[in-house]
Amino acid sequence: SQQGEEDPQALSIQEGENATMNCSYKTSINNLQWYRQNSGRGLVHLILIRSNEREKHSGRLRVTLDTSKKSSSLLITASRAADTASYFCATGGSNYKLTFGKGTLLTVNP
Amino acid sequence: DTAVSQTPKYLVTQMGNDKSIKCEQNLGHDTMYWYKQDSKKFLKIMFSYNNKELIINETVPNRFSPKSPDKAHLNLHINSLELGDSAVYFCASSQGGTSGIGEQYFGPGTRLTVT
Numbered sequence: 065s066q067q068g069e070e071d072p073q074a075l076s077i078q079e080g081e082n083a084t085m086n087c088s089y090k091t092s093i094n095n096l097q098w099y100r101q102n103s104g105r106g107l108v109h110l111i112l113i114r115s116n117e118r119e120k121h122s123g124r125l126r127v128t129l130d131t132s133k134k135s136s137s138l139l140i141t142a143s144r145a146a147d148t149a150s151y152f153c154a155t156g157g158s159n160y161k162l163t164f165g166k167g168t169l170l171t172v173n174p
Numbered sequence: 175d176t177a178v179s180q181t182p183k184y185l186v187t188q189m190g191n192d193k194s195i196k197c198e199q200n201l202g203h204d205t206m207y208w209y210k211q212d213s214k215k216f217l218k219i220m221f222s223y224n225n226k227e228l229i230i231n232e233t234v235p236n237r238f239s240p241k242s243p244d245k246a247h248l249n250l251h252i253n254s255l256e257l258g259d260s261a262v263y264f265c266a267s268s269q270g271g272t273s274g275i276g277e278q279y280f281g282p283g284t285r286l287t288v289t
Contacts, residue, residue, distance in 0.1 A: 094275070095275070095276075097277060097278075101215075105282060106264055106281050106282045107217070107278075107280040108280070109277040109278060112277055150215060157275070159230075160222050160224060160230060160268075160270060161219060161230055161275065162278060163219070164216075164217040166214070
């Protein structure tokens, strides 16, 4: 069953602007991960946030996690054209299974 | 020095044929996965092996059979291909841990087209 649900499905912004994507999920998790997929390529891991963490940073990425609302957000600051890609959240439980959402297609216009 | 590699990258075949996709990882990970990504980009787990043992087997037709000869390799064999099998198949690997699943490393994908 699908776990994560990203919002919005598509987002178009100008270079230099910030991009925010949201993810909601339904059951308890051990961690939540964000991945990027460029067109025609495999997924690339961006960041992992554990269920006992509330915020995590990595370069221009900032991820928040609210377990009470079962939601997470990914913020990309000062976006670049090279950030154009699909972004997926994935929830990890106590087993080896990651369940992916449908993704947000981000387009950064130069 | 590709971390997770898959062959072939593209596969075009006719209905009813049997085909295999191969995956290799050189990261020393103990867990490998097969995912199917459909035309709407929805990514769904199919199988997972941990130390050559099948640990995840989602609701997948038994025409699909994974095989893991060793920890670094996971192959996917598909019998009697159908039109609905057309998709991109991704292999991934990760290192298991006691605190649940960690980050996964994905291969470049195999685009399967069944005509």
